[in-house]
Amino acid sequence: MVEIFDSNQPRQEKIKKIYNRVKADKNLRLTQVLKEFSIPISTFYYELKKKILTRKMKKL
Structure with missing residues (x-):
């Protein structure tokens, strides 16, 4: 498996890879x-x- 979490990689990019992985295989459990x-x-x-909580605060 390719190393997903490279310390030089921005946080948003890591989150995007996780999101895409889950989206690709909907049968995966969290x-x-x-x-x-x-x-x-x-x-x-x-x-x-x-x-x-941030979303709730923005709505107020």
């Missing part, structure tokens, strides 16, 4: 994808919560 990209589940949920 935990499988996170494991494949070596992302701790807690980190993922923290980022997700932060994004949701």
Whole structure:
């Protein structure tokens, strides 16, 4: 497997690769994808919560 997370790679590019991987195979479970990209589940949920809260704050 090609190394997905290169330290020189911008964060958005990493996120895009993960998104495209999930989009390509809809049968993948989130935990499988996170494991494949070596992302701790807690980190993922923290980022997700932060994004949701940011959206809610913008609506106010």
